[in-house]
Amino acid sequence: MEILNWSLSMSSDLRTGRHCVFNLHVHLVFIAKYRKKVFTKPILDAMYLHFNKVCGDFEVELREFDGEDNHVHLLINYPPKVSVARLVNSLKGVSSRRLRKEFPSLTQYYHKNALWSPSYFAGSCGGAPIEVIRQYIQDQETPN
Numbered sequence: 001m002e003i004l005n006w007s008l009s010m011s012s013d014l015r016t017g018r019h020c021v022f023n024l025h026v027h028l029v030f031i032a033k034y035r036k037k038v039f040t041k042p043i044l045d046a047m048y049l050h051f052n053k054v055c056g057d058f059e060v061e062l063r064e065f066d067g068e069d070n071h072v073h074l075l076i077n078y079p080p081k082v083s084v085a086r087l088v089n090s091l092k093g094v095s096s097r098r099l100r101k102e103f104p105s106l107t108q109y110y111h112k113n114a115l116w117s118p119s120y121f122a123g124s125c126g127g128a129p130i131e132v133i134r135q136y137i138q139d140q141e142t143p144n
Contacts, residue, residue, distance in 0.1 A: 013126070017079050025063070026084055028074040029121035030092060037069040038109045046102055047072065050095045058087055075125070084122055092116045 014023050032038050039047075048065050051074060055062040060082055064075035078087065096115040100107055106115065127133075 013077070015077070015079065017081070020080060022080055023127060024078050024080065025124070025126035026076050026078060027121070027123045027125045028076060028088060028091075029071060030074075030088075031071045031117040031119070033109070033111050033114055033117050035070045035117075036109045038106060038115075039067055039069050039072070043099065043103055043106070044072070047095055047099060050098050051091055054087075054091050054094050058082055058090070060087065088120055088122065092120070 014021055016022075044067050047067070048062075051065060052062050055076065058078070060076050060078040062074060063077055064073070066073055074091070076087070078084070092115075096110075096113070099115060100110060100113075109115070128136075
């Protein structure tokens with residue numbers, strides 16, 4: 001409990017769940033199908049609103065969002081109960097459907113009703129570097 005109290009006082013990014021304290025972040029990158037250069041500032045602005053709504057539904061926080069003409073980056077803080085794969089599926093599906101309705105000119109770039117490439121990047125980020133955590137664990141005083 002001593003470490004938990006120390007951790008809580010050291011980081012304002014920590015969130016609490018019913019039975020846990022967590023600070024999980026994932027960096028996501030979604031690419032437009034065939035890397036088509038389809039995104040404009042108004043489309044990215046609308047996309048941000050759709051992503052933010054989905055994040056609210058999942059009880060996750062969209063900490064950062066930006067993109068270029070053919071891909072977007074998201075930084076998300078999420079609780080342990082959320083599956084990153086389910087979150088990604090919802091983010092891509094909802095945004096694809098809503099953007100198609102909102103920007104009819106985008107439909108020329110949809111192939112089989114898909115705006116996004118089926119692949120994506122997900123990288124864990126934040127917190128202490130792996131080597132620091134590894135050393136901390138190795139330095140524990142194992143009882144006799």
